[in-house]
Amino acid sequence: MPGFRVSADLMDQLVTAASQLVDRKDFGLYVGQHVEPLGNTALKWSIVLSGSPAAALQRMANFSTLIDSRVSVEVQAVGNHHVLERLPPVDLLYRGVDPLYEDFVASGLVALIQNLLPDGARHSAVELTQSKPDDPDPWTACFGENITWSAPTFKVWWDTSLLRQQRVNSNEKLARAHDVLARQQLTAQKAAAWKQRVEWLLIAELRRGAITQKTIAKALKVEVRTLQRNLKAEDTCFQELLTGVRKSHALSQLSYNVPIAQIGSELGYKDPSAFSNAFKLWFGVSPRNYSDAIQVSMP
Known part of the structure; x- marks a missing residue:
């Protein structure tokens, strides 16, 4: 259905319920890589039409709290890299992001941005808040060898030169138009009956x-x-x-x-x-x- 996406809370619960049925510790990785995270929404097209991967990342950060009220995301330039960081929840009552949900978000984010990068290019490193699992192979296959475990916050690093490359099929004018629609859709969803x-x-x-x-x-x-x-x-x-x-x-x-x-x-x-x-x-x-x-x- 055009413009439809379930709430982040519900998606979290659906992924948790499904993981219990299949009994796979890496289930969050699988879902993140195979389920279209933004569906056929205005936000998805806003990101896909962005002039550069860097612009797409910034859009995701700008909309992060509307996508999931538990998540605040910040994008910064650090040296010759750009880093996307999930900031700690402001609400101390929130239980924090569990490994399953972190895997789902991280793998989905990495897959989405990778589709916007030149062929063969990918992120530089990933920092996860969870402890290193007994069998890290599924995470290595998804994120590469450069993974930091038990990090204070969740981060993904990219080479700045890759993110700033202009995309051939971009259209910033249409992307900005979809920004308006995306904000309307997400705001309406948060105010759902x-x-x-x-x-x-x-x-x-x-x-x-x-x-x-x-x-x-x-x-x-x-x-x-x-x-x-x-x-x-x-x-x-x-x-x-x-x-x-x-x-x-x-x-x-x-x-x-x-x-x-x-x-x-x-x-x-x-x-x-x-x-x-x-x-x-x-x-x-x-x-x-x-x-x-x-x-x-x-x-």
């Missing part, structure tokens, strides 16, 4: 077990009463949204012939009969009858 933000989090948290207003409020960095008040202002409530997400998940899983007991467990029901009763209350039929009807109607 509470209902939508809660639904995104519920979907991401669904398979983790019991979901409470407290866990969702914590993820949104607000008090439970604030969450309740904002949802009430949009004529809904937490339980209504949770039920809606559970309904959608149940129907989707049944259409794929997932065992009923498994679906109930995913939705937080310890007893399969409790899920069956809830499903019948929602739709007027048991999940077994619904599943049978779906299978019969399939071509």
Whole structure:
């Protein structure tokens, strides 16, 4: 969908949930290298159309807090290099960037800028805040040999002469036009309806077990009463949204012939009969009858 991107909080949770399923310590690297980090957004085109890689880096720094409120990025010239640094969070309550999320951001950033550099050119060095893993080979394959572990902050270094090279297919006029659209898109996303933000989090948290207003409020960095008040202002409530997400998940899983007991467990029901009763209350039929009807109607 043009202009669509999920929030950084939700992306963090989706990557975390997926990493637990595949059980790979280097999963963040894989996602960062294979998932388009900015989607088909105005910001992506603003960066791609930048006159030089240096201009693209500066744009990313300018938009960093709108992309992710937890992240503040600064680009500086140091000697004959440019360095992008993720500054420590201002909010001391924030837990900091975990290795998985750092890998995801770092590998995605390196891949994005590398696409703007001349053929064969790449960054000079990477500094990661995480400890050196037992098997560093996946990180070496992604970032090269020049990695500093347990650094105070996350940094990526590039040779300044590479970053200042003008790009053949650049168009700064269009890039600036996309800057305006990008700011509008990102600002609108940060002000997204509470209902939508809660639904995104519920979907991401669904398979983790019991979901409470407290866990969702914590993820949104607000008090439970604030969450309740904002949802009430949009004529809904937490339980209504949770039920809606559970309904959608149940129907989707049944259409794929997932065992009923498994679906109930995913939705937080310890007893399969409790899920069956809830499903019948929602739709007027048991999940077994619904599943049978779906299978019969399939071509």
